[in-house]
Amino acid sequence: MIPTSDQALANAARLLERAEIELTNLPLMSQYDDLARSWLTLASLLADRERV
Numbered sequence: 001m002i003p004t005s006d007q008a009l010a011n012a013a014r015l016l017e018r019a020e021i022e023l024t025n026l027p028l029m030s031q032y033d034d035l036a037r038s039w040l041t042l043a044s045l046l047a048d049r050e051r052v
Helices: 005-021 026-051
Strands: none
Touching: 005 026
């Protein structure tokens, strides 16, 4: 099932919250940030598709 743009944004927000917790573990923090960035990109693409 394809997520909605709101669901993708919620996933990104959760990942960014996890990244904030990992301030002392920079590699893990970076991975969370990269995953969140992917969800934000997907959210943008889905929002564009939902507008059509």
